[in-house]
Amino acid sequence: MLGGYRKLLAIEAPGTIDGGDVLLAGRMLYVGQSSRSNADGIAQLRALLAGRGYTVQGVPTHGCLHLKSAVTQLAGDTLLLQPAWVDRGRFNDFRVIEVDPAEPHAANVLRVGDALVMPASFPRTRQRLLDAGFQVSSVDVSELQKAEGAVTCCSLVFRSDD
Secondary structure, eight states: OGGGTSOOOOOOTTOOOOGGGEEEETTEEEEEESSSSOHHHHHHHHHHHTTTTOEEEEEEBOSSSSGGGTEEEEETTEEEEOTTTBOGGGGTTSEEEEOOTTOTTTTOOEEETTEEEEETTOHHHHHHHHHTTOEEEEEOOHHHHTTTOOTTTTOOOOOOOO
């Protein structure tokens, strides 16, 4: 289905890449080094995108399923980050808003245009985003959260050339 909208490239075994481990920020792809995305997959992605203007950087994660469980992009220059799961120093070029310590799973937020969609179960982190000037909509994803699922896992947002 996506082939009708974009040229598709493939990662070949034994390489693996999980979409939840890929964070696109400008022309940089941060790829979480996790149980679902391995060094071979990251190297293949780097090779596939060589010459296309993208840089691919592996990012070690710990204590979470995916990179986007630990960090998501709120705006071009701003990230939401859980510092217990990913090294904040990897993102020094960005303004960073940390999740509220009482809400460790709150970093997985979906950006759609200029608005943010986040789980309703993280009101403290939501308030931090509102205080920073973001428009935030909350949704109940409590059933998905039981398996560390979140709003980015359940969404495919892209612009069509049509």
